[in-house]
Amino acid sequence: MINTYKIGVFDKEESFISSIRLLQEQKIEIYDVFTPYPVHEVFHLLKRKSKLPTAAYFFGLFGIIATLAFLYYTSVIDWPVVYGGKPFNSFPSFIVVTIILTIFTVTIASLAAFSMRSKLFPGRDNTIFDFRATDNMFVIVVVNDGTDKSADEKASGIMMKEGALEVIDKELENVKA
């Protein structure tokens, strides 16, 4: 599907933020914004939230249960050996292994979740709307499906008025992001 994207390029964080505000006031839908560093105001304005912490909690829970179950299975069920007169299920000395394997599970699983949700993996070529967004520019992308001419012009007007360096229309096919 070919879509036209309206790309506003800003060199100042303040004018970039105020453009987002005005675009939202005019009910113009922002496709996404691209910045060289995380801008927290953007997260509030675009209502971006990450569920990773919740996911990480459950990864941790899984890690704890899986490790303890594994230790119990190996030390009590499969091949019980008495070490230094301790009981087979010597829980206190399992704590260290449990902590470390839990941390390990959380790390690997969170990285995998991050990679899947953000679509970041080796060889992935996500669409880059403007190459300067990873260097020194703040970029707003608005989708323009061609149905509403006035909204389209309004978006350009707002971004130019707020101090965009340029507003470019780009036709892109199969956008990956």
Place this chain on the structure above:
Amino acid sequence: MYNRKIRGPLIEGNRTLGQITADVIAPMEASPGTWWFIAFGISSLAAIFGFYAIYITVTKGIGTWGVNNSVGWGWEIINFVWWIGIGHAGTAFSIFLLILRQRWRTSINRAAEAMTVLAVMAAAILPALHMGRVWLAFYIFPYPNTRGPLWVNFNSPLFWDFIAITAYLLISASFWYLGTLPDFATIRDKTSSKVKKAVYGFFSLGWTGSSRQWIRFESLSFILGGIAAVLVVSVHSIVSTDFAVGIEPGWHTTLFPPYFVVGAIFSGFAMVMTLMVIIRKMYKFTNYITDNHMDAIARILIFISLIMGTAYATEIFVAWYSGNEYEMFTFFHNRITGDYTTQFWGMIICNALIPQLFWFRKIRRNWVGLLIVSLFINLGMWFERFNIVITSLTKDYLPSNWVAYKPTIIDIGVYVGTIGIFLCGVLLFIRYIPMMAISELKSVNSIGNKKED
């Protein structure tokens, strides 16, 4: 905010975002300079010596080392603990300052984390060799095997140590790599070389800097930071239990875990300082790694040095207060006086006394002073491990067990080799990976620089 008034600007010289990118990438674009090639040559020679020593160790066995029946742990364990200690600070630095929201970490965290990964890799070589038959090292993995299946001993600190270090290596490497994603993307979008575009493009995993990626990136950084902080503390505590569960005089003490963790952070911060002083000097990064940054590290070092001094005093006090004659002997006749006074007093002077020079502002602000003191700390921390390992083992409970310990050329070769491998890695790092986290520097650019602050 309060941190602005205390610290001053985090980046000096009113740089724009574009200039920050250009400044950090510059050393990767230019030819590295003669000093780099000389340093790399010397480090490679050291690494080759190390590989030779490792070859001899593997083909002939650990009989080529200076270890004997009484002193079963020699230089390899000293150096293992030394490297693991150094490997601690990178992540400690980066993570503790991240979760404490100390934003001055931004210019230093990347190099500190690189140092961690390399130091832990260097450390991992040593216990693997110490197994004797290194090709059977996989026996330590708990997998269903044909020997029973007999599982490993999950109650043993040696096993805890193995999983802790493996996990630590993997986690610090992932944390470090995660941080490089936006910077690799910056290079991908900025470079004119096709090869670089392809390589950095591949490793940037398709990073675009969209708001969705950034929020997940930040939240993942805090998740990894939060849990790895636990790991940092636990890894060296576990290393210390390798000793503390042994009943050798001088080892069997509950002081060991905190003492080892603090010591590890101490030596690691010193190594971070050594590297940062050199990088800052060689690449003229004084706008980014300001005097205030070095000052802050120096202040942390004074504080940790005082803790170290207290720990040494506590050890000696407890040896006397317990009334245990073996402990008394180890501390008073085999460390403070006796055959190993050089190492003992070297440790006290380098770790507890010399860092006190940082009370003077002049020394905290002088790069030669910083470099010398940090090198002394690294030396002192080596002495500390020598003290712990060798003095307790050479003279234990039975005088019939008493022996002298001397390293062989192979021991020395393995040690020099790990230093060579570490330095080669550091040099390759400063050549091919941005030395400072570009995106994080940009996010703190305005702090302390705006007039209204």
